[in-house]
Amino acid sequence: MFRWEADGDGIVTLTMDDPTASANTMSAKWGEDFAETLKRLEAEKDSITGVVLTSAKKTFFAGGNLDDLVKYTKADAQKVFDQSQEIKGLLRRLETLGKPVVSAINGAALGGGLEIALATHHRIALDAKGSKIGLPEVTLGLLPGGGGVVRVVRLLGLADGLMNVLLQGQQRAPKAALEAGLVHEVVDTPDELISRAKQWVKDNPGAVQPWDEKGYKIPGGTPSTPKFAANLPAFPANLRKQLKNAPMPAPYLIMDAAVEGSQVDIDNAAKIESRYFAELACGQVSTNMTRAFFFDLQAINKGASRPDGYEKHSARKVVVLGAGMMGAGIAYSCAMAGLEVVLKDVALANAEKGKDYSKKILDKAVSRGKSTQEKADEVLARITPTEKPEDAAGADLVIEAVFESPDLKKKVFNEILPHLAPDAVLGSNTSTLPITDLATGVDRPEDFVGLHFFSPVDKMPLLEIIKGEKTSDATLAKAIDIALQIKKTPIVVSDSRGFFTSRVIGTFINEAVAMLGEGAAPSSIEQAGSQAGYPAPPLQLMDELTLTLPQHIREETRKGVEAAGGTWVGHPSDAIVDRMVELGRKGRSSGAGFYEYDESGKRTRLWPGLSEEFGAAQGDLPFEDMQERMLFAEALETVKCFDEGVLHTIADANIGSIMGIGYPAWTGGVAQYIDGYPGGLPGFVERARILAKAYGDRFQPPASLVEKAEKGQSLRGE
């Protein structure tokens, strides 16, 4: 695992190269070989000038072994603590070898990779394309347990280390890592990387870590420094505010490890870090988040749902139909990815206004130093606003985003069709209309597909791809390729009213609205949503989406159910939504909804009339029930989506729910919530039955779920 090459100057280059894998990870074998290598370094110390640590892989080092991590339970805590301590012991021996050690970071150094580099005296990073440096553990519900907390605090100070690195988990490009103080130098070529590293060794024969120097003090002070102590109470308070009390243990324990560790010596700080690491690694939240944000996301980005046998496709010229809120954002995302964009609206002025949206975002990026004027001009030059269909000549992709009317959508497609490339992908951004029906309006239904973006398009990473009955596999494969080309995360679902995302988010809002009628205080409902981990509380979200939307979807769904000979079952929230609309309180855009708004459109307070109108705030509901009703309603609707063949993979459900509709991240997504529920799937089924008894049959667990529970399976099928 460690190739040893000594040069004529006595500098040993250690090249990490796991022969059994495409990347180096902290496997047991790596640990053994690292220990052996250290022994040799210590034995041959007198003939060594210094050490350069690098890797033969594309990445420098990929970090810990997450396959093992998701399986840990509370019973493994001591084992995890011991492993963490063992690795840290080795890293400590490396940094106290008595010889200069330099990391030549040739590619990504994330998590454990950066922790290894932090235990060397000097870090030089190659400015390789796509290379990332950082400690993303917090985004997986973990903390850096290989000395990352201890060393970042000692390198950058408590405040900077916590706020800029440990609690954010950013993955920085080499130059940004340099700016953040995580590396010392950035070079442009692999040769320079090694030659600079060797030169540094020669120039710094007596190198030691700053924290091993006499009189070292943590930059910016520690809780025992009076100035710092005065600011300390604000830390956890700010964190609670930021997390809105959501059940995310990692940020709190990272803070505890950092603060407690800053008051003791490095070895004791390491122990504190390992203890908290073991607690997190053996808990449910890190399992949930690792499954979603590492494994599920990786599967999706590799195109797990992409049909086999189709060549990789990339779009060249896209026509965006409709330059409103969505069309403007879609045009921006496509232009940023290098596509030629024709932005068409009924009038040129509308199209130009749509293009201005991109200009505004780009101007801001330039003024904040996140982009250059030259790059911004290039992106803008790719967008051609127009009202003429013939400007679409030769386009190989259409993304339609005109008003939500089936007739209008059919009309705009047919207007453009004669000008397109013969096999152009025909995508619609409809949020509610079934794709199969829309496809009947064109003579190439096999090329027709739903491309459901989320607002604001430039910020929201998800793209829900909807397969209509006639959508061909070739079109689906192209749609997935296009999504990745424009840097979106694609999930694939089959046609259904509201598809997966809109259907599921509707149940969350309905549940919250129903609680008003059961006497819950509106502010408690909002708090229950926030504390469950939802990014926006439900009544506020409903106001943003506008109350006529669920009314319309409900009406269309009712018609569909009745046309198919079924019996329509309403929801207790229906009457409340109808009455609100009757009162003219349709949501933020109408200036009044569950909240009141001032003239500038700013939300001021919850509408006091909710109590008189609906009996809100006149009773009490158990807080835990309120939270779980929201989480369960969405989870149960998800199971129905699987049963009906709307959803096909657990990864799509988890990632779609977190990235598209704000399902709480700590759950690992709407499917993982079921598997990760206390007691697993049987525990979830039992709790659903209790909720059904108390609040209505909509909480009855579907037969498919009960069957899996009885067979001892998980929803994931393990």
Ligand code: NAI
């Ligand atoms: P919008 O009202 O902001 O924009 C619609 C645009 O279409 C307007 O600029 C209008 O001038 C243009 N238009 C109308 N007739 C046209 C024609 N014949 N040719 C070319 N352009 C025409 O609407 P928004 O919010 O952008 O929604 C567009 C579509 O995206 C709808 O189908 C909507 O359901 C869907 N959607 C909306 C989301 C949202 O959050 N607003 C989210 C996801 C999808």
